[in-house]
Amino acid sequence: MHNVLRTVNGLDNINTFDLSNAVLIKRNNNYYINITAYKNKLNTETNQILSFDLGIKNQLTLSSGLQLKYSIEKTKKEKRIQRILSKKVKGSNNYRKLKVKLNKEHDKTKNRRTDTRNKIVHYLTSNYNIIITQNDSISGWQRIFGKRIESTDIGGIIEALKHKASTLILLYRFIPTTKECSKCHNKYDIKLNERIYKCSKCGLISDRDYNSTLNDIYYGTKTHKFKKLKVPVEYREFKPDRDNASTLKGFNVSPYVSASFVSETGSLNVLT
Ligand SMILES: [Zn+2]
The missing domain is CATH 3.40.50 (Rossmann fold)
Structure with a gap:
């Protein structure tokens, strides 16, 4: 893992639930924990x-x-990378590197939503x-x-x-x-x-x-x-x-x- 995982946001939302399963997922060089938890039905x-x-x-x-x-908009960084990428030759090394960066930024926005x-x-x-x-x-x-x-x-x-x-x-x-x-x-x-x-x-x-x-x-x-x-x-x-x-x-x-x-x-x- 590249970065030390310091905090997991949102855990306080499930602290009253029964935890059942947790899966570590890697996507676009980011790590995610998918937690399955159960709660009692409301009255x-x-x-x-x-x-x-x-x-x-x-x-x-x-x-x-x-x-x-x-409203969770694309970040300025994502828009900037997109602009630069559109001027690069498709398939070139630079293009590929930028594309990875773009996917990462795109994921961040998507995760926020x-x-x-x-x-x-x-x-x-x-x-x-x-x-x-x-x-x-x-x-x-x-x-x-x-x-x-x-x-x-x-x-x-x-x-x-x-x-x-x-x-x-x-x-x-x-x-x-x-x-x-x-x-x-x-x-x-x-x-x-x-x-x-x-x-x-x-x-x-x-x-x-x-x-x-x-x-x-x-x-x-x-x-x-x-x-x-x-x-x-x-x-x-x-x-x-x-x-x-x-x-x-x-x-x-x-x-x-x-x-x-x-x-x-x-x-x-x-x-x-
Ligand atoms: Zn009326």
Whole structure:
């Protein structure tokens, strides 16, 4: 091994789990430890239902009222190496050496994105056991928004939840959760740049993404899958957790993520 392994980040996330297996992996001259660990399932009798909305502006809006923003771009070094590499003769020694360097830098960025995604997924699955979200077409977004999606790996969040959430309820992606008022279920064609949902029928004013998460819960709790869980009615009411310090407890998710609470009026109180 070239470098002494000094610290392993993220171990505190699994210190309450049963460790099962660890594998040392070498990729592009970097070393990784892949750890398999088990945790007990959460108690399904409690109020641990969450929905979230994925977005371009705010990457995740949770029905708890928490909003997460992040974007992990290519490093300047990676861009610089890419530029130099494009001028080298393909197959030459210099080209090959630079290519190795580029792969290494590329891996670093990729690891930061994967790590951030894993930490968010860990936060969701360790605090909520019923997770509802819309099965958005991330590949469709990628065509429209390109790099802005690539830098967040939000597509990977749903994929990871498929394996890690106790119960994941995926809603049909054409349910108009953005257009619908979460209070009176009236609909209007909200434009992409309108950040605040304003219902002309009942007067609801809400952050647009937050309004969507409440609709996710509305539709999610109507599904056959949810009904089979037999969650007591008293646990089906959802309020923002802003007074609940536990929402942010353990939320040292990642230095790349900024977390804030959404307010009904759509303005944000930045916490971190
Ligand atoms: Zn309304």
